[in-house]
Amino acid sequence: MATYVAFLRAINLGPHRKFPKDAIAEATRAAGFDGVATHINTGNVRLETRMRSRARIEAALEEAYLADRGFAVPTIVLTPAELRAVVDDAAGLAPDHTGRHYVSLLKDEPTAAAATAIEARSEPGVLVVVRGRAVHLVVDTDYRGAAVDNTVVEKVLGVSTNRNVTVLRALVSKWCS
Template sequence: MKTWICLLRAVNVGGTGKLPMAELRALCERAGFSDVRTYIASGNVVLRGTLPAQEVKTVLERALEARMGKRVGVMVRTPQEMQAVLQGNPFPDAAPNRVLAVFLDAPPPADALDAASGRKDERLALGRREIYIDYGSGMADSKLKVPAASAGTARNMNTVAKLVEMARE
């Protein structure tokens, strides 16, 4: 059995995509996963199963689509990959709640940041399958738009660290 960290896209954000975490845990268990745990109501799941990453993604996306009536993207990572995201944070001097990793299914293109617009004091960097964003003075007033990040889902470094910790328990 392998441990997987699954990040759901657009769940319980801004009043759309409401999915109580108890229902999410039950959905994952019905899909054949065990030791299912969620963290905060934004679609973070740690679970165990025998399937490879791509199949975990496919099974969860199908189950979520059946439940939600729309496609819900799922990014799947191993605990080691999530630890590497933490260690690869190019902005370790910044507040961890203001540094986000936007998780993607594939590596971002080398020119992914060229199309970013609305930039103020934000710093951006590419990761392996992530785009890092340091929101400097905060996200509330940011006008930043990063087209390459639109298909991803973002988590701050505090959440990434907590998911790594949960995966190791």
């Protein structure tokens, strides 16, 4: 069986999109996945499956989560190697940066033109770098006040979910050894 890490988008926001990590784990197991584990309550799930198609895994999870919660839960799946590469890229992008580093994980790899367009939004205090299905946002200011955030990333590149690089490092340490 292969191991994957799934990232759920837009859960536990406001009173109507609640999906606690224990319920996520239960719904994931009910959908036929094994080796299920969650990390904090932001929609990070480790799972094992015989499926090899990322698109099939995402579709199966999204179907299960919709059935369980009654609302759509876009899900982005990475292999442990892909997640490790994202974290490795993060370490090399701005090693001396003292601000905050976020990563928007994309459902689909962007075209070269779209990647260039979002990177062009970099400005003093905001570095935007695309590496495969990951958009690194390195900001000196509060993330919510930055010129580029996950909302902008989604408008330009499509479905994504955002995590602080500290969380991604923890997942690599916990699930990708």
